[in-house]
Amino acid sequence: MDQHDALTRAPLRGRDFARLWRERRFDGMECLNARFHHHSYAPHTHDTYVIGVITAGTELYRCRGVERVARAGQVVVLNPDVLHDGRPADSGYAYRMFYPSVGLLGQAASDALGRAVQPTFTDAELDDPALFDAIRSLHLGLEDSARETLRIDTDALRALTAVALRHGNLTGGLRPVGREPLAVRRARDFLDSHLDAPVELSDLADAVGLSRFHLLRVFRAAVGTTPHGYLTGRRVRRAKELLAGPLPLADIAMACGFCDQAHFSRVFKAQIGVSPGHYRRGSNPVQDGVGQAA
Structure with missing residues (x-):
């Protein structure tokens, strides 16, 4: 069976x-x-x-x-x-x-x-x-x-x-990156450059020259999620890259802007379905990656 x-x-x-x-x-x-x-x-x-x-x-x-x-x-x-x-x-x-x-x-x-x-x-x-x-x-x-x-x-x-x-639809293609409004592109660039630090909505709005409310509206319309949702997703993706290397989990958590290792593990599992340690084992060819999601 x-x-x-x-x-x-x-x-x-x-x-x-x-x-x-x-x-x-x-x-x-x-x-x-x-x-x-x-x-x-x-x-x-x-x-x-x-x-x-x-x-x-x-x-x-x-x-x-x-x-x-x-x-x-x-x-x-x-x-x-x-x-x-x-x-x-x-x-x-x-x-x-x-x-x-x-x-x-x-x-x-x-x-x-x-x-x-x-x-x-x-x-x-x-x-x-x-x-x-x-x-x-x-x-x-x-x-x-x-x-x-x-x-x-x-x-x-x-x-x-x-x-x-x-x-599949073979006549079109995926939405090209960079077609969103300029302010949204600048907001994404700002968030991508602050993965390891706290970000306030007012700072983000000032960086792109929009009010906080208007930024939230155009960002969600273009990206499909809020700036916070986007930032969290980018932090998780960066963490996945770092998990292929030797950094301890606590250091990865700090490098990706999470409060601590527990916060990192909770957010990572909520998005990926397995814990960071489990993901690391699955990404490492010398380990088998088998086990319960912790």
Whole structure:
């Protein structure tokens, strides 16, 4: 009985489980196998695509301002930088997720079509049993330490191109960075340069020449979240980069502007689904990254 069968034959209960690891051969793609009965994600974004399958139960989430439902047997796809959260329905849920980079998915689709494309997706939940099986099979294969490289490469190419060609919009592209209003660009630059320090809304408004209220309105309209939400997301992304290195967790917390290590761990898990220590193990090739999310 594999993890999928174990989860679908019995109700989700007890402690939540999560395993996250990175596949360096696929542009550092993150992979997550998780079962959540209690854990809820805070609103967050990814600079990658989100592609995966719900293997048991039901996930509730808010995306693009709409309450959505993803059920067992469905494929879930989100574009990069789309604000969303996530929480279990009464029965909990289990899923297997990939986070392929923009370049990885774009190259797979471009190679298949013989021309440069960058897929975008309109529908978040897909009813496609064949694609569900392909994604689930690939995820299981990547989790298998005895995997065959050639087979995994083949399965990955087939799964990624299937998602893009069967369900992606191949005529447009992702929203180019820098198309937001100048004030919003300046605000983002200001926040990006203050990841390690406290930021007050009045200072941010003064830096871009807008009132606090007007800044909040145009920032949310352009970015999809508040300046605080954006700053928190950028701090978490920076922390993920630092977790690949040797810095102690307490030092990473300070370098990324968190109050202390406990605050860092709480915010990180709320957005990523696993603790910083768990994420570090999954990013380190000499450790297996297996265990409960702490």
